[in-house]
Amino acid sequence: MENTLLLIKPNATEQNAVGRILAMAEENNMVIQKLRMFNFTDEIAQNFYAEHVGREFYEPLMKFMKSGKTVGVVLSGDNAVKNLRALLGNTNPEEANPGTVRALFGENTRRNACHGSDSAESAKREISLIFPEYVFINKNKDGLTWFKRFTKLSGE
Ligand code: CDP
Ligand code: MG
Numbered sequence: 001m002e003n004t005l006l007l008i009k010p011n012a013t014e015q016n017a018v019g020r021i022l023a024m025a026e027e028n029n030m031v032i033q034k035l036r037m038f039n040f041t042d043e044i045a046q047n048f049y050a051e052h053v054g055r056e057f058y059e060p061l062m063k064f065m066k067s068g069k070t071v072g073v074v075l076s077g078d079n080a081v082k083n084l085r086a087l088l089g090n091t092n093p094e095e096a097n098p099g100t101v102r103a104l105f106g107e108n109t110r111r112n113a114c115h116g117s118d119s120a121e122s123a124k125r126e127i128s129l130i131f132p133e134y135v136f137i138n139k140n141k142d143g144l145t146w147f148k149r150f151t152k153l154s155g156e
Pocket of ligand 1: 057061090091109111112114115116118
């Protein structure tokens with residue numbers, strides 16, 4: 001069993017394709033473990049795509065990822081990392097195999113509908129960014145518990 005991170009990007013949420021993409025993952029032996037809809041902040045987007053800083057597509061990619069709602073999904077299954085990448089298809093939708101998510105819902109190389117982690121190690125890093133843990137930090141005088149996030153996310 002392995003976990004991977006699926007992101008349903010703003011151009012796919014705009015197309016009302018969230019349910020169809022989740023169904024494709026479920027029909028391909030992946031199980032939804034966590035799910036949330038959010039808007040990327042600068043901080044999270046920069047961290048998420050740190051490997052691409054300096055590339056010619058970096059700034060437009062940041063702008064696109066912040067342009068609308070994203071759905072974050074932790075999927076589990078045998079070979080989930082590889083299976084999800086195969087289900088998504090090529091980064092460029094024009095080169096993606098027929099029937100793949102990017103062939104069906106991708107518009108171009110940037111607006112390509114979904115992200116899938118490229119290794120189990122990337123999946124761990126990406127999951128911790130999109131699904132940060134709550135940590136106990138303090139109790140106030142009334143004994144009420146206070147919680148703080150490692151990383152602040154918008155949309156909540
Ligand atoms: O997402 P994937 O791992 O298939 O591709 P990547 O090479 O890691 O690029 C990350 C994301 O940057 C892509 O999914 C595209 O949304 C975007 N991108 C872009 O806007 N223009 C490119 N020439 C290449 C990638
Ligand atoms: Mg990648």
